[in-house]
Amino acid sequence: MSESLEERSRFARRTAWDRSASELQDSFRLSADVSLLDLTVSNPTACGLNLDAAEILTPLQDLRTLQYAPDSKGLLSARKAIARYYADHAAAVSPEQILLTASTSESYGHLFRLLCDAGDEVLVAQPSYPLFGYLADLADVSLRSYPLFYDYGWWIDIAELERAITSRTRAIVVVHPNNPTGHPVPPEEREQLYGLCVRHELSLIIDEVFLDFPHDPTARLPSFAQGPAPALTFVLSGLSKIAALPQMKLGWMVVRGPDRECIEALARLDVIADTFLSVNTPAQLALPHWLDDAPALQREIRCRIAGNLALLRGGVLALYEVSAGWSAILRLPRLFEQQTAYATLRDAGILTHPAHFYGLREAGSVVLSLIVPRETMQQAVERLRRLLETRA
Numbered sequence: 213m214s215e216s217l218e219e220r221s222r223f224a225r226r227t228a229w230d231r232s233a234s235e236l237q238d239s240f241r242l243s244a245d246v247s248l249l250d251l252t253v254s255n256p257t258a259c260g261l262n263l264d265a266a267e268i269l270t271p272l273q274d275l276r277t278l279q280y281a282p283d284s285k286g287l288l289s290a291r292k293a294i295a296r297y298y299a300d301h302a303a304a305v306s307p308e309q310i311l312l313t314a315s316t317s318e319s320y321g322h323l324f325r326l327l328c329d330a331g332d333e334v335l336v337a338q339p340s341y342p343l344f345g346y347l348a349d350l351a352d353v354s355l356r357s358y359p360l361f362y363d364y365g366w367w368i369d370i371a372e373l374e375r376a377i378t379s380r381t382r383a384i385v386v387v388h389p390n391n392p393t394g395h396p397v398p399p400e401e402r403e404q405l406y407g408l409c410v411r412h413e414l415s416l417i418i419d420e421v422f423l424d425f426p427h428d429p430t431a432r433l434p435s436f437a438q439g440p441a442p443a444l445t446f447v448l449s450g451l452s453k454i455a456a457l458p459q460m461k462l463g464w465m466v467v468r469g470p471d472r473e474c475i476e477a478l479a480r481l482d483v484i485a486d487t488f489l490s491v492n493t494p495a496q497l498a499l500p501h502w503l504d505d506a507p508a509l510q511r512e513i514r515c516r517i518a519g520n521l522a523l524l525r526g527g528v529l530a531l532y533e534v535s536a537g538w539s540a541i542l543r544l545p546r547l548f549e550q551q552t553a554y555a556t557l558r559d560a561g562i563l564t565h566p567a568h569f570y571g572l573r574e575a576g577s578v579v580l581s582l583i584v585p586r587e588t589m590q591q592a593v594e595r596l597r598r599l600l601e602t603r604a
């Protein structure tokens with residue numbers, strides 16, 4: 213973006229973002245159009261889930277919410293409930309290893325500040341979640357990407373990841389399972405990641421917000437809070453996905469790894485968190501109840517995802533292999549001779565995310581949400597099928 217001289221002196225360069233990303237604005241504007249089938253909705257409060265209002269609201273009536281007695285790491289009652297969540301995932305986590313934040317995004321912000329000086333680098337997968345660029349800019353951190361490659365599923369290109377490490381690299385971010393590829397980290401990749409972190413003295417930041425959404429109903433994805441952690445590791449999660457409560461603004465991180473590094477990391481994070489004290493008391497007090505209710509909601513979401521995936525696959529639409537999470541990547545190779553797949557679908561009345569939002573290079577792919585209402589998916593698949601037939 214070109215900046216006028218006045219803008220240059222008045223505002224910090226870190227906020228001089230290119231805000232003209234027209235397709236993004238396009239999709240916000242278009243999503244208000246009711247004739248469009250919106251397959252971008254991944255807000256769990258806006259896709260017709262069967263949420264029990266009383267179960268969500270009753271815990272907020274706790275009289276202790278009238279008192280302000282902050283703990284910089286988060287109220288002990290909340291941290292104990294999070295430790296129980298990990299115990300249910302076969303991971304022994306002490307409340308002392310847990311730090312609450314207002315969201316996973318805030319956890320990233322705290323960690324970038326903890327680990328990086330201005331100009332230091334953090335490695336993120338490509339494709340992955342588009343918010344990282346902004347989070348890094350705000351902490352004066354440079355993002356470098358490492359590729360995932362596709363071969364009957366997505367894999368981390370470990371050799372390329374190692375080549376991307378420089379003397380300024382401080383951490384590797386891994387989303388497990390990744391958004392939008394739905395790729396969980398298998399044990400051999402976990403070992404390789406730890407090997408790299410130990411060899412290059414890097415920290416590992418693992419985002420597990422989609423951990424509880426494997427598509428195979430008999431599967432359980434192992435958390436990075438479980439098993440050995442030979443390098444300093446931060447395991448991130450929060451209420452927005454696992455309890456479908458993004459509006460309650462509550463996330464957390466678990467700090468693991470060699471003892472001395474953990475103690476120092478926790479002491480420094482404590483000061484960062486104490487500076488903001490951003491986690492609200494009512495949500496912290498309600499968290500144990502919401503986590504108790506989460507498994508039933510997760511079952512409903514997994515059921516929604518399974519139904520939507522069956523519709524997509526039954527409509528003989530080509531998907532990249534996906535085994536977990538809330539999104540899928542659709543390939544439409546025959547439709548993009550003149551237009552991107554995103555634009556073709558938008559013109560046909562179906563709103564998706566353009567692949568490049570997530571750093572996917574193929575113009576013939578789009579990203580869609582798997583938690584949209586079943587009727588929306590059904591109509592979209594029908595529309596898509598007709599579109600493919602007319603183009604065949």
Ligand SMILES: Cc1ncc(COP(=O)(O)O)c(C=O)c1O
Nearest residue numbers: 315316317341391421450452463
């Ligand atoms: C991978 C990933 N991490 C974090 C978040 C955001 O979580 P929070 O609402 O806790 O900031 C998202 C939101 O879509 C996400 O896709």
